[in-house]
Amino acid sequence: MEKLTKWLKENNITEIECITPDQTGIARGKIMPTDKFIAEKGIRLPESVLLQTATGDYPDDEVYYSLLDPADIDMHLRPDDSAVFLVPWALEPTAQVIHDCYDNMGNAINLSPRNLLKKVLELYEDKGWKPIVAPEMEFYLTARCTDPDLPLTPPIGRSGRSESGRQSFSIDAANEYDPIIEDIYDWSEAQNLDIDTLIHEEGTAQLEFNFRHGDALKLADQVFVFKRTVREAALKHNISATFMAKPITNEPGSAMHIHQSIVDVKTGKNLFSNPDGTASKLFYNFIAGLQTYIPQAMPMFAPNVNSYRRYLPGAAGNSPVNIEWGEENRTVGLRVPASSPEGRRVENRLPGSDTNPYIALAGNLICGYLGMVDDLKPRKPVAGRLGDQADDHVPFNLEVALDMMSECTELREVLGDDFVDGFIATRWAEYEGFKKVISSWEREYLLSSV
Template sequence: MDKLIKWLKDNRITELECITADQTGIARGKIMPTNKFISERGIRLPESVLLQTATGDYPDDEVYYNILDPADIDMILRPDETAHFLVPWAAEPTALVIHDCYDSVGNLIELSPRAVLKRVLKLYEDRGWKPIIAPEVEFYLTQRCTDPDLPLEPPIGRSGRKESGRQSFSIDAANEFDPIMEDVYDWCEAQELDIDTLIHEEGTAQMEFNFRHGEPLQLADQVFVFKRTVREAALKHQIGATFMAKPITGEPGSSMHIHQSLLDAKTGKNLFSNPDGSSSQLFLNYIGGLQAYIPSLMPMFAPNVNSYRRYLPGADGNAPVNIEWGEENRTVGLRVPNAPPEARRVENRLPGADTNPYLALAANLACGYLGMTMDIKPRKPVSGRAGNEADPDVPFNLEAALDMMSECEPIREILGPNFVDGFIATRWAEYEGFKRVISSWEREYLLTTV
């Protein structure tokens, strides 16, 4: 805490945002003066915050009170002094500090997404393994839209025109939004976020930022902060930014690809490669674990109803509908990039940009851990184009995915039964809310025909 206090004073911070991520990835917490934060050294929030949905609703009472104390008690949030960031868009010197959630006797709250990731990382630490990851995050820039019944439109760029057509990797198309991207870069630098390259993705005004590889908890924190940074930069320029998995009909979805490798914690050597440079058994087992357990963890890679609109055949879906693996093959769900042995890694291409970064990384590492500890063999690699048919082992709708996750005992054990039950309950609660809304498609095609 002393280092954090010194940092706050050195940067003359007058206001603090004390936050933690809920199941959806929304920042929940309190805003307070710095002096109050220093004197209190922590805040309290109702435990029920961690079961709140994107709509502000909660699971039904039976599930709610089976997971939480019936008295709706407070949890204690303590700051992680390594997870502090400036808020460069604020009018006065402001910082945000990410907090961990504890119960009254000092145990991490199982429902907390950050605690779930820490739980999985402890399993790696106990075996002398150090996972390294690098996320790639996509999003759309759009015109401001205040009516949810209207489809999103591309924003007007600096040329005064709307973008049209597919512009993958176009420098000129990316430069259309230079004023916004410059703010994103400047603000990320101020926050010490490890962003690397920017590219224009395939969709209209769709962008992607790649992060430099690093430690999973730190990068989960950074992606959590990055999403807010992008939204704030867009708002400054009177446009919108969205990380929805599939925000626009007929356009590709937005993903959060996860590159992952494994080091020996003592020597720093890549355990995915043998001394002769070939693939190690741990590497193959890791892929085997991804193939075996991704189906049961799809709700953590694709947590919303909208998430599954990415998984469509052809370019309209633009996301893998399989869990095959192969080297330098972008048609498979698990791609192994061409890299030297010391950088051998696998890229999980299934997660959407709408996922909670703590939970996506926890799920990904849990799959690999189970594969390595259970000696799970992968399928044969795919050398050519993977089929366009959906893998029958993978649930590509939210209902089936939630049912499958609830029945997987190894996942309940590794992530914690309270978390699994609570997470599934919030997804069901959101889904029930979705089913109460009549869509424009239903009105257009069923109103006068059935």
């Protein structure tokens, strides 16, 4: 706290946003004056915020009270002085401080997504391993629309026109949004976010920012803050930004591709490569773990009903609908980019940009970890283009995915029953709310014909 207090005073911070991510990835917390924050050394929040859905609802009472105290008691949130960021869009000097969640006895609360990732990283630490990750974040810029029944449209660019057609990697198309892009870069720099490359993706007004590789917990924090940053930058320019997995009909979905490798803590060497530069046994084990456990962990990569709209065989710009692997092959779910032996890594192309970054990274790393400790063997790599037929092993709808995760004893053993049951319960609660809404497709095609 002493280090954090010094930083707050040096930066003349007058207000603190005390935040922690919920299951969906929404920032929950309190805003308070700096003096009060320093005096109290943390905040208290109801435990129930960790079971709140995107709609503000909660799981049914049976699950709710099996995971939480019936009195809806408070949990204690402690600030992490390594997860402190400026709020460059605020009107007065403001900082956002990410907090960890503990119970009254000082035990880490299992329902917390950040605690979950820390728990997974401790398994690696016990082995003398350290994961290195690099997320890629895709999102859409759209015109402001306050009516949820209307489809989203591209915003007006610098030219005064809306974008149309496919503009993959177009520099001119990206430059249409220079004002907002400059704000994203400037605000990210002010927050020490390690963003690197910008590209225009395939969809209309769809952009992708890549992060530099680094520590998994720090990158999860940065992605969490980055999503807030992008949305705030869009609002400044009177447009919107969305990280929905599939926000626009007939346009590509948005992904959070995750690159990962594992290094030896003592030597700093990439454990995916042998001394002679060839791929190591642990490299193949890691891929095998992803292939074995991604089907059961799918809700961690595709948590919302909209997430599964990315996985449409034959659709424009669809995500890979398989968990095959191959070198330099974007048609497989697990791509191995061309690199030096020191840079050998695996890219998981299945997660959507709508995922909670803590949960997606935890899921990705635990699948690979189980492959390494259980000495699993991968399927043969795929050379050439893989067809669009969906992999029978993978659940590409939310209902089946939730059932499979619930029944996976291996994930329960390492992630804990509390997290698995709580996470699944919030997903079911949101899905039940979704099923109560009648879609425009149903009205258009069924209203007068059935």
